[in-house]
Amino acid sequence: xxxxxxxxxxxxxxxxxxxxxxxxxxxxxxxxxxxxxxxxxxxxxxxxxxxxxxxxxxxxxxxxxxxxxxxxxxxxxxxxxxxxxxxxxxxxxxxxxxxxxxxxxxxxxxxxxxxxxxxxxxxxxxxxxxxxxxxxxxxxxxxxxxxxxxxxxxxxxxxxxxxxxxxxxxxxxxxxxxxxxxxxxxxxxxxxxxxxxxxxxxxxxxxxxxxxxxxxxxxxxxxxxxxxxxxxxxxxxxxxxxxxxxxxxxxxxxxxxxxxxxxxxxxxxxxxxxxxxxxxxxxxxxxxxxxxxxxxxxxxxxxxxxxxxxxxxxxxxxxxxxxxxxxxxxxxxxxxxxxxxxxxxxxxxxxxxxxxxxxxxxxxxxxxxxxxxxxxxxxxxxxxxxxxxxxxxxxxxxxxxxxxxxxxxxxxxxxxxxxxxxxxxxxxxxxxxxxxxxxxxxxxxxxxxxxxxxxxxxxxxxxxxxxxxxxxxxxxxxxxxxxxxxxxxxxxxxxxxxxxxxxxxxxxxxxxxxxxxxxxxxxxxxxxxxxxxxxxx
Numbered sequence: 001x002x003x004x005x006x007x008x009x010x011x012x013x014x015x016x017x018x019x020x021x022x023x024x025x026x027x028x029x030x031x032x033x034x035x036x037x038x039x040x041x042x043x044x045x046x047x048x049x050x051x052x053x054x055x056x057x058x059x060x061x062x063x064x065x066x067x068x069x070x071x072x073x074x075x076x077x078x079x080x081x082x083x084x085x086x087x088x089x090x091x092x093x094x095x096x097x098x099x100x101x102x103x104x105x106x107x108x109x110x111x112x113x114x115x116x117x118x119x120x121x122x123x124x125x126x127x128x129x130x131x132x133x134x135x136x137x138x139x140x141x142x143x144x145x146x147x148x149x150x151x152x153x154x155x156x157x158x159x160x161x162x163x164x165x166x167x168x169x170x171x172x173x174x175x176x177x178x179x180x181x182x183x184x185x186x187x188x189x190x191x192x193x194x195x196x197x198x199x200x201x202x203x204x205x206x207x208x209x210x211x212x213x214x215x216x217x218x219x220x221x222x223x224x225x226x227x228x229x230x231x232x233x234x235x236x237x238x239x240x241x242x243x244x245x246x247x248x249x250x251x252x253x254x255x256x257x258x259x260x261x262x263x264x265x266x267x268x269x270x271x272x273x274x275x276x277x278x279x280x281x282x283x284x285x286x287x288x289x290x291x292x293x294x295x296x297x298x299x300x301x302x303x304x305x306x307x308x309x310x311x312x313x314x315x316x317x318x319x320x321x322x323x324x325x326x327x328x329x330x331x332x333x334x335x336x337x338x339x340x341x342x343x344x345x346x347x348x349x350x351x352x353x354x355x356x357x358x359x360x361x362x363x364x365x366x367x368x369x370x371x372x373x374x375x376x377x378x379x380x381x382x383x384x385x386x387x388x389x390x391x392x393x394x395x396x397x398x399x400x401x402x403x404x405x406x407x408x409x410x411x412x413x414x415x416x417x418x419x420x421x422x423x424x425x426x427x428x429x430x431x432x433x434x435x436x437x438x439x440x441x442x443x444x445x446x447x448x449x450x451x452x453x454x455x456x457x458x459x460x461x462x463x464x465x466x467x468x469x470x471x472x473x474x475x476x477x478x479x480x481x482x483x484x485x486x487x488x489x490x491x492x493x494x495x496x497x498x499x500x501x502x503x504x505x506x507x508x509x510x511x512x513x514x515x516x517x518x519x520x521x522x523x524x525x526x527x528x529x530x531x532x533x534x535x536x537x
Contacts, residue, residue: 023057039523317417
């Protein structure tokens with residue numbers, strides 16, 4: 001493919017996961033964005049990225065003496081950022097806010113431009129303080145900086161853009177700036193909206209309607225988010241209250257979901273939104289050099305001793321777990337990894353739902369489980385899930401571990417060194433689930449509900465295992481019981497016996513796992529799909 005002929009894309013995202021110590025990310029959305037711009041750099045794709053320089057980033061979430069999570073924040077300094085010398089101004093509550101523009105290509109990524117309000121010119125210096133922190137007004141201010149400020153930054157930097165890609169609804173206000181520019185040049189609102197739609201593409205992630213961000217119009221107007229548009233025009237774009245996802249769908253010429261099943265879910269979810277763009281499925285992918293251990297790749301490509309390489313990597317994970325938790329797991333025994341955001345639909349504690357079945361395996365250490373994950377600082381339900389996992393660690397001190405303050409380092413260690421990657425969300429509420437791709441390419445066998453990306457990859461009993469049969473119902477009590485039974489059936493009757501009694505089959509499954517995922521779920525495929533199916537008209 002002729003990359004030089006591709007259009008130039010400005011990619012807007014609230015968060016970027018580029019390195020564990022560069023605290024610009026909270027979870028999967030940011031990890032995807034980080035992998036996307038690393039993959040773009042690898043193939044020379046003409047992409048520039050726009051984000052925010054977070055002073056404190058997302059929460060560092062620790063566990064107190066009673067086993068409950070609490071949130072801590074640090075002021076971070078990044079001396080490797082390049083000062084572009086550019087500043088742009090947006091208005092928040094009618095007050096000018098100056099945004100300094102930094103740049104980095106430090107992590108093998110396409111140019112990333114970061115807007116920063118923490119400068120002496122501003123009274124509201126803390127707009128770019130905490131990622132997903134505080135409340136509605138702060139979030140709107142941050143989205144004014146990202147969207148409106150991001151477009152202004154591209155103009156000030158003299159970077160001509162062909163396509164604006166909004167990664168989730170956080171960047172939707174960028175389109176109001178594109179519309180405002182055109183109206184300033186004499187377009188009517190209708191003409192400006194139509195022309196802007198031709199420049200914008202949109203990715204939707206959250207498959208739970210209530211999880212899609214909304215703001216009261218009065219609050220948006222007060223904060224200055226109308227950006228010269230009228231109330232009626234804003235209602236036509238995003239509804240009342242103003243839904244950022246609905247706005248993204250109406251402001252773009254085409255949209256995508258992040259897996260094929262997610263595309264079905266999203267089209268059903270937003271089917272009644274008039275004037276929206278079509279939603280196609282472009283399945284997420286991972287940046288292989290960041291996440292896949294070279295020893296596993298070498299052993300696979302040379303048809304070498306995959307088990308020996310895995311044993312070495314697993315041993316390093318066992319050492320890492322002991323250093324972080326004080327618990328020494330048995331490297332000979334089955335080790336299950338489970339690390340993801342602590343949200344109710346992900347059901348982190350489903351494996352404990354029938355103690356009479358699982359307890360014997362936990363007591364004798366035949367099954368060892370390592371958990372990690374953060375709850376949103378304002379999510380008390382998520383924090384109760386974390387507390388429950390910590391309680392299970394105390395109940396089964398030789399076989400259950402919870403690693404606090406989940407980050408890219410923990411994620412990489414677990415997806416490389418576990419034997420099995422467990423995922424049991426309520427189908428169809430998992431948008432994609434890229435951690436499973438990382439595990440699969442490391443020869444870590446997925447054991448998962450048929451949700452997110454896994455229905456596209458799963459060859460049951462060959463490259464991993466499916467839990468259940470794709471059953472869906474809005475009766476969560478019924479669904480949880482159904483999936484709990486299916487989890488135990490798969491884990492206890494198929495996974496455990498294979499691990500302990502048929503090592504040759506296990507290794508063959510590891511090989512199949514790597515062979516069937518290493519190209520279809522790598523960033524090169526994803527980027528080529530974005531260009532051919534969304535960016536190039």
